[in-house]
Amino acid sequence: MKRLAPVLGALAAGLVFGWGLIVSRMFSPAKVLGFLDLAGAWDPSLALVMAGAIPVAAIGFALAGRRGRTLLGDPVKIPTSRVIDGRLILGSLAFGVGWGLAGFCPGPAWVAAGTLAPRALVFLAAMLVGMGLFECLEHLRTSVASAAATSDALQRQDA
Amino acid sequence: MHIDMSSFTPWPALAGGGLIGLGAALLLLLDGRTAGVSGITGGIIHPARDDLGWRLAFVAGLILAPVCYAAFAVLPELRIDAGYGTLIAAGLLVGLGTRYASGCTSGHGVCGIARWSPRSLAATAAFMGAGFATVFLLRHVLAS
Numbered sequence: 001m002k003r004l005a006p007v008l009g010a011l012a013a014g015l016v017f018g019w020g021l022i023v024s025r026m027f028s029p030a031k032v033l034g035f036l037d038l039a040g041a042w043d044p045s046l047a048l049v050m051a052g053a054i055p056v057a058a059i060g061f062a063l064a065g066r067r068g069r070t071l072l073g074d075p076v077k078i079p080t081s082r083v084i085d086g087r088l089i090l091g092s093l094a095f096g097v098g099w100g101l102a103g104f105c106p107g108p109a110w111v112a113a114g115t116l117a118p119r120a121l122v123f124l125a126a127m128l129v130g131m132g133l134f135e136c137l138e139h140l141r142t143s144v145a146s147a148a149a150t151s152d153a154l155q156r157q158d159a
Numbered sequence: 160m161h162i163d164m165s166s167f168t169p170w171p172a173l174a175g176g177g178l179i180g181l182g183a184a185l186l187l188l189l190d191g192r193t194a195g196v197s198g199i200t201g202g203i204i205h206p207a208r209d210d211l212g213w214r215l216a217f218v219a220g221l222i223l224a225p226v227c228y229a230a231f232a233v234l235p236e237l238r239i240d241a242g243y244g245t246l247i248a249a250g251l252l253v254g255l256g257t258r259y260a261s262g263c264t265s266g267h268g269v270c271g272i273a274r275w276s277p278r279s280l281a282a283t284a285a286f287m288g289a290g291f292a293t294v295f296l297l298r299h300v301l302a303s
Contacts, residue, residue: 009189010213014220015227017182017194022228022235024175025168030238034166036294041163045172050268052176057273060184076191084281091259092282096289098252102241105264106196106257110221112237119239119246126247130254135205
């Protein structure tokens with residue numbers, strides 16, 4: 001760890017972000033499921049959380065985008081991909097099913113785990129296993145792809 | 160559809176949302192990074208060189224948030240109704256799905272929409288739609 005300031009900055013950002021998830025009650029799955037249950041007794045709170053968060057984040061993106069550098073002088077890395085493909089949509093659908101099953105998404109899972117509630121810890125552990133599984137599958141996919149490329153090249157040499 | 164006025168909390172929702180946006184803006188202005196919790200977590204599981212410190216610090220902030228909050232006020236209710244089997248299945252789906260989608264509620268839903276990214280709008284529509292459909296099935300089709 002070469003510089004402390006960016007690490008302290010990330011700690012502060014995480015604290016404020018987590019504090020927001022608590023103030024908005026969104027760290028509680030029952031609250032999130034109340035929003036996802038359109039046909040039941042609907043709780044629109046989550047929509048207002050997004051309405052509160054998006055404009056403030058947008059100001060941050062506008063400032064950071066104009067500066068091009070952080071306040072600490074490092075480059076700003078904003079995602080550039082514009083591809084809408086099967087990975088994005090199928091991945092999001094799978095995420096949405098899991099979100100609807102338990103009412104947890106990754107941010108609230110970390111915050112709720114901080115209370116040491118056993119059910120939150122079990123969800124978090126399963127989520128980390130799921131992410132580990134993704135890394136394994138990606139590793140497998142890239143090694144299969146490179147093996148296929150090598151055998152293609154060899155076949156072309158033979159012909 | 161009817162709004163459940165007894166559980167609707169508009170002011171805490173807006174204020175908490177503002178803090179979430181502020182946290183995202185801080186990470187952007189201090190670290191130059193997008194506050195996408197699934198991506199930040201994924202980068203801890205499979206770290207690149209010199210890229211671990213800020214990720215661990217951000218996640219530490221999330222974990223410490225309820226501890227700090229409890230030092231000043233009583234924590235709002237944390238209610239988790241799902242059973243352990245459901246929590247495990249849901250966790251696996253959320254872990255796999257968010258990594259394939261390169262983002263979750265924070266990265267696509269808040270930050271992506273804040274920069275009006277068509278990719279994030281599509282992702283958010285997909286996971287919200289799937290979330291609505293799943294809860295509808297669980298509570299109004301399978302439960303009855």
